Amino acid sequence: xxxxxxxxxxxxxxxxxxxxxxxxxxxxxxxxxxxxxxxxxxxxxxxxxxxxxxxxxxxxxxxxxxxxxxxxxxxxxxxxxxxxxxxxxxxxxxxxxxxxxxxxxxxxxxxxxxxxxxxxxxxxxxxxxxxxxxxxxxxxxxxxxxxxxxxxxxxxxxxxxxxxxxxxxxxxxxxxxxxxxxxxxxxxxxxxxxxxxxxxxxxxxxxxxxxxxxxxxxxxxxxxxxxxxxxxxxxxxxxxxxxxxxxxxxxxxxxxxxxxxxxxxxxxxxxxxxxxxxxxxxxxxxxxxxxxxxxxxxxxxxxxxxxxxxxxxxxxxxxxxxxxxxxxxxxxxxxxxxxxxxxxxxxxxxxxxxxxxxxxxxxxxxxxxxxx
Amino acid sequence: xxxxxxxxxxxxxxxxxxxxxxxxxxxxxxxxxxxxxxxxxxxxxxxxxxxxxxxxxxxxxxxxxxxxxxxxxxxxxxxxxxxxxxxxxxxxxxxxxxxxxxxxxxxxxxxxxxxxxxxxxxxxxxxxxxxxxxxxxxxxxxxxxxxxxxxxxxxxxxxxxxxxxxxxxxxxxxxxxxxxxxxxxxxxxxxxxxxxxxxxxxxxxxxxxxxxxxxxxxxxxxxxxxxxxxxxxxxxxxxxxxxxxxxxxxxxxxxxxxxxxxxxxxxxxxxxxxxxxxxxxxxxxxxxxxxxxxxxxxxxxxxxxxxxxxxxxxxxxxxxxxxxxxxxxxxxxxxxxxxxxxxxxxxxxxxxxxxxxxxxxxxxxxxxxxxx
Numbered sequence: 104x105x106x107x108x109x110x111x112x113x114x115x116x117x118x119x120x121x122x123x124x125x126x127x128x129x130x131x132x133x134x135x136x137x138x139x140x141x142x143x144x145x146x147x148x149x150x151x152x153x154x155x156x157x158x159x160x161x162x163x164x165x166x167x168x169x170x171x172x173x174x175x176x177x178x179x180x181x182x183x184x185x186x187x188x189x190x191x192x193x194x195x196x197x198x199x200x201x202x203x204x205x206x207x208x209x210x211x212x213x214x215x216x217x218x219x220x221x222x223x224x225x226x227x228x229x230x231x232x233x234x235x236x237x238x239x240x241x242x243x244x245x246x247x248x249x250x251x252x253x254x255x256x257x258x259x260x261x262x263x264x265x266x267x268x269x270x271x272x273x274x275x276x277x278x279x280x281x282x283x284x285x286x287x288x289x290x291x292x293x294x295x296x297x298x299x300x301x302x303x304x305x306x307x308x309x310x311x312x313x314x315x316x317x318x319x320x321x322x323x324x325x326x327x328x329x330x331x332x333x334x335x336x337x338x339x340x341x342x343x344x345x346x347x348x349x350x351x352x353x354x355x356x357x358x359x360x361x362x363x364x365x366x367x368x369x370x371x372x373x374x375x376x377x378x379x380x381x382x383x384x385x386x387x388x389x390x391x392x393x394x395x396x397x398x399x400x401x402x403x404x405x406x407x408x409x410x411x412x413x414x415x416x417x418x419x420x421x422x423x424x425x426x427x428x429x430x431x432x433x434x435x436x437x438x439x440x441x442x443x444x445x446x447x448x449x450x451x452x453x454x455x456x457x458x459x460x461x462x463x464x465x466x467x468x469x470x471x472x473x474x475x
Numbered sequence: 476x477x478x479x480x481x482x483x484x485x486x487x488x489x490x491x492x493x494x495x496x497x498x499x500x501x502x503x504x505x506x507x508x509x510x511x512x513x514x515x516x517x518x519x520x521x522x523x524x525x526x527x528x529x530x531x532x533x534x535x536x537x538x539x540x541x542x543x544x545x546x547x548x549x550x551x552x553x554x555x556x557x558x559x560x561x562x563x564x565x566x567x568x569x570x571x572x573x574x575x576x577x578x579x580x581x582x583x584x585x586x587x588x589x590x591x592x593x594x595x596x597x598x599x600x601x602x603x604x605x606x607x608x609x610x611x612x613x614x615x616x617x618x619x620x621x622x623x624x625x626x627x628x629x630x631x632x633x634x635x636x637x638x639x640x641x642x643x644x645x646x647x648x649x650x651x652x653x654x655x656x657x658x659x660x661x662x663x664x665x666x667x668x669x670x671x672x673x674x675x676x677x678x679x680x681x682x683x684x685x686x687x688x689x690x691x692x693x694x695x696x697x698x699x700x701x702x703x704x705x706x707x708x709x710x711x712x713x714x715x716x717x718x719x720x721x722x723x724x725x726x727x728x729x730x731x732x733x734x735x736x737x738x739x740x741x742x743x744x745x746x747x748x749x750x751x752x753x754x755x756x757x758x759x760x761x762x763x764x765x766x767x768x769x770x771x772x773x774x775x776x777x778x779x780x781x782x783x784x785x786x787x788x789x790x791x792x793x794x795x796x797x798x799x800x801x802x803x804x805x806x807x808x809x810x811x812x813x814x815x816x817x818x819x820x821x822x823x824x825x826x827x828x829x830x831x832x833x834x835x836x837x838x839x840x841x842x843x844x845x846x847x
Contacts, residue, residue: 130529132526132529132530133525133529134525134526135525136525137525137528141528142521142522143521145517145518145520145521145736146517146518146521148517149514149515149517149518149521150514153505153506153507153508153509153697154504154506155700156509156513156697156698156699156700156701157502157504157505157697157698157699157700158504158699158700159700186558186729186730186731186733186734187730187731189728189729189730189731190729190730190731193728193729193730217728217731220724220727220728221728224724224725224728325525325528325529326528326529327528327529327530328527328528328529328530328531328732328734328735328736329528329734329735329736330730330731330732330733330734330735331734352592352596353596355592356561356565356589356592356593356596357558357561357562357565357729358558358559358561358562358565358702358730359558359559359561359562359589359702360700360702361558361702361734362558362700362701362702362703362733362734362736362737363700363701363702364517364700364701364734364736364737364740365734365736365737368736
């Protein structure tokens with residue numbers, strides 16, 4: 104399938120042109136307020152010296168990198184601040200392709216389309232490993248698919264779109280598959296603040312030289328537009344120690360550096376935001392999951408209750424998740440969801456609903472009305 | 476030479492560690508205030524709705540693209556807003572390599588090191604065309620170097636580091652070379668607000684389908700840290716009409732989109748900044764050029780008075796512009812300049828001085844003292 108042009112816009116534009124009121128459950132942009140520290144940081148930055156308006160260091164503002172390093176318990180010299188998780192994943196995937204012999208990237212099916220688009224764009228081979236019935240990627244299935252051709256294995260926990268969360272054992276198993284096949288495990292942990300299971304484990308905790316973790320403040324601070332993310336590369340004194348320098352060079356020759364007002368605001372927000380902010384976001388989403396899954400029960404849909412993140416994948420009886428049916432749902436139910444086909448083959452019959460709207464209850468009622 | 480790791484930091488760090496006071500003439504970051512609209516725009520943005528904090532369109536905020544389109548008299552659908560001129564040049568150069576058959580990028584010598592580093596990084600062949608004695612790239616020399624192997628010709632006017640400004644005839648000649656060799660002319664015009672000659676001509680005025688112009692607000696608005704630039708691709712209905720879509724895909728799969736607070740502030744500043752702001756910046760630099768070139772006369776240096784931009788290349792008698800001599804100048808004269816060797820071979824005996832410091836007069840006095 105064509106992953107190069109992510110299809111989000113197609114459904115969003117269709118919904119925007121509809122004659123009726125539509126609840127947008129396509130976009131993955133948080134609908135809640137960013138931490139007060141983000142706004143305060145921008146205001147403070149606006150009053151700065153002219154020198155503060157000039158290039159940030161290519162790897163990111165020093166204070167921001169140190170706060171990120173502290174958060175993960177790693178040395179700051181392993182961190183490159185990027186233009187969002189998108190660039191972090193780009194640098195990690197290209198780093199793995201450069202470092203290791205194979206040409207293949209292993210991805211889950213279903214998969215967030217940007218990974219697959221990026222892999223195609225980088226002329227990598229892609230192999231898709233279907234998730235299990237519960238939406239989880241089985242480490243044994245990944246091991247079965249991996250070979251000496253594999254350069255990169257991408258996992259994402261909490262997962263978009265399945266809502267799966269991988270525990271420490273699963274993450275360690277993924278890392279071992281990478282080590283055993285001379286490949287890099289790229290662990291996208293951008294939803295790490297949205298774990299409802301208490302089982303989330305960062306790939307960084309494994310201490311493997313074959314692991315790069317990527318992350319961003321886009322979702323956790325509700326600032327997808329700021330483009331502040333980061334990648335944590337392996338320790339510089341290990342066998343893959345050059346990964347961070349090569350990523351820095353690529354970052355520098357592509358983007359020079361990231362946007363400084365955004366980095367400054369995030370640094371301030373890291374300093375001033377306490378755990379209550381993140382807890383409130385989880386509580387909000389837990390309530391929305393409750394509402395939405397209750398409605399799905401009433402429709403007879405098959406679905407997996409998410410352990411993390413803010414998406415629900417659901418399959419309605421005799422209503423496959425095609426683009427055509429996503430449009431039918433816009434017109435006839437007033438709910439816009441993302442066709443499962445946009446994420447691959449394994450969940451092509453499903454639809455993905457994002458809970459980043461205050462109107463989850465309205466959407467739930469409309470779906471019950473439509474499908475019952 | 477190794478262009479992959481630009482050497483600016485080496486000299487800047489040496490200067491920062493010096494035991495004495497040093498005037499920094501290495502960095503190309505403006506030392507003056509950004510337009511008031513930049514600061515006002517950031518403050519206004521800080522008070523926005525949560526929705527304003529989410530992803531900007533991948534090609535950039537609509538209003539910003541329209542203002543850019545108006546400025547250049549082109550359709551907005553030709554414009555991709557980028558993470559600074561750095562990413563604009565990256566997209567333009569990769570676009571040319573994808574579109575045309577050759578593998579070669581033609582660059583001037585001396586050249587801004589990022590172009591050469593990027594070309595190496597992209598595994599392109601590089602051919603360097605030495606500038607003439609007056610610091611200008613002769614279109615005939617470019618024609619002599621171009622062949623069917625050439626995919627991209629990069630020119631930069633006003634030029635870093637030579638200060639050359641290319642007039643309409645020169646730009647048309649460069650575009651013709653690109654057309655005749657099935658190649659793309661990438662015209663980096665990031666210093667276009669710093670033309671003292673009145674002769675600057677944009678490559679866009681030529682109307683060639685073989686031209687991409689790149690630009691940014693980094694220098695003109697004194698916000699190198701914001702990372703807001705853009706590329707103007709050929710018309711979408713012409714023979715190279717797909718360039719803009721392919722660049723958008725690359726931009727999306729690398730960065731998703733640019734940083735929105737920075738784009739918003741720039742849009743506001745475009746709306747509210749009048750020509751007096753740019754005129755004042757030119758006046759400030761004209762006075763610094765006067766001061767600095769006067770001092771160079773007193774030292775017996777050879778130099779070319781810049782027609783544009785804010786750099787002066789100078790060659791001192793029996794003092795070649797090596798890294799070692801740049802360090803001697805830091806220690807013994809208290810002035811940090813950039814070794815000509817960092818820009819290639821043709822001006823390896825020269826040193827580049829950036830006039831983006833309020834202490835040009837102090838530097839000038841110190842150089843006169845040291846060299847006379």
